[in-house]
Amino acid sequence: MRWRCSGLVGLLGLLLAAALPAESGIELTHLNGSYADLGVGLAPIREGPLAIRLSSPNLELTLHRNRLVLNSSEGGDPDARVEAEFEGSGDLVAQVEGGTIATRFRDPVVVPRQAVELRGKARVTRDPDGYTLHVVEAPPSVPVRIRSGAVRRCVTVCKGLGLLAVVDCGRLERSLSTLQVPIRSDQAALFLPSARLGASDRAYLDRFVSP
Numbered sequence: 001m002r003w004r005c006s007g008l009v010g011l012l013g014l015l016l017a018a019a020l021p022a023e024s025g026i027e028l029t030h031l032n033g034s035y036a037d038l039g040v041g042l043a044p045i046r047e048g049p050l051a052i053r054l055s056s057p058n059l060e061l062t063l064h065r066n067r068l069v070l071n072s073s074e075g076g077d078p079d080a081r082v083e084a085e086f087e088g089s090g091d092l093v094a095q096v097e098g099g100t101i102a103t104r105f106r107d108p109v110v111v112p113r114q115a116v117e118l119r120g121k122a123r124v125t126r127d128p129d130g131y132t133l134h135v136v137e138a139p140p141s142v143p144v145r146i147r148s149g150a151v152r153r154c155v156t157v158c159k160g161l162g163l164l165a166v167v168d169c170g171r172l173e174r175s176l177s178t179l180q181v182p183i184r185s186d187q188a189a190l191f192l193p194s195a196r197l198g199a200s201d202r203a204y205l206d207r208f209v210s211p
Contacts, residue, residue, distance in 0.1 A: 025069030025081075026204050030196040035061045038088075043182070045175050048167035050098040052154055052176070056109060059090035064113070068133075070122065070208045077136045078208045080122040087113035094150040094176075096157055103157065107149035114145055118183075124208045130197070131205050135188040141180035151176040 038059045045052045067083040092109035096102070121137040154176055158169040194202060 025067050026201045027065065027067050028192065028197075028201075031066060032063050035063070042179060045172070047158060047169070047172040047175070048098070048161070050096060050101075050154075050158060050161065050167065050172070052097075052172075053095040054150075054176075054179070055093045056090050057093065059088055059109075059111075061086055061088035061111065070124070070204075072208070073121065077121045077123045077210070080120055082118045083115065084118075085113065085115040087111055092146070092148045092150045094154055096154055098161065101157065101161065105150040105153045107153070109146050109148040109150070111144060111146055116142055116144075118142060123210050124205055126206070126209045130191055130193040130195075131202075131209070133190045133192065135183075138183045138188070141182050144179050144181050146177060146179060 036058075038056075038061055042054050045054065064085045064087070065083075066085075069081045069083075070078040071080075073079050088111035090109055092105075092107055094105045096105070118139060120135060120139065123134040123136050125132045125134065151173065155169050155173045158167055158172050161167055192205070197205070
């Protein structure tokens with residue numbers, strides 16, 4: 001299988017679909033399964049004088065189900081919606097900086113089982129071996145809930161800093177517990193081999209192939 005996307009961000013960014021009934025569309029069953037060593041790039045999270053940089057060097061994710069729904073758009077690429085259900089685990093590294101504070105935490109992280117829905121536009125192209133989905137428009141990020149001791153430890157630092165500066169530690173905890181994972185649609189493309197698709201899936205994608 002040929003991938004032209006980047007880890008979790010690419011996977012979620014590619015599974016886009018339109019506002020159609022839930023029973024419409026197709027499930028790309030060969031994409032369901034486990035993925036290891038996913039790269040997730042996050043912008044620093046800031047609260048008052050604190051800047052927290054997060055990374056997960058060994059995140060593993062299991063995609064339980066997905067649904068891709070496309071809808072023709074007059075004079076352009078089809079609208080698209082994706083539904084995806086996933087969970088995962090790994091380590092979370094938090095680098096905390098602010099004023100005279102500079103500390104680093106590393107703790108296990110759990111991505112509890114959750115479902116997301118994303119909307120945008122996708123372009124479908126075809127060659128003799130299969131189809132390629134290109135993200136044309138996508139939301140800037142996808143919310144992903146996590147649980148980690150690193151979050152609690154960052155909040156503890158925040159509360160200690162509260163004696164010196166005005167900070168909202170509750171808002172920081174919410175930001176750290178539901179991460180906004182960026183979607184880079186300019187880099188998202190996924191090849192779907194015809195051999196891994198059923199006849200009905202191929203017929204569905206054929207309806208939206210770009211001229």
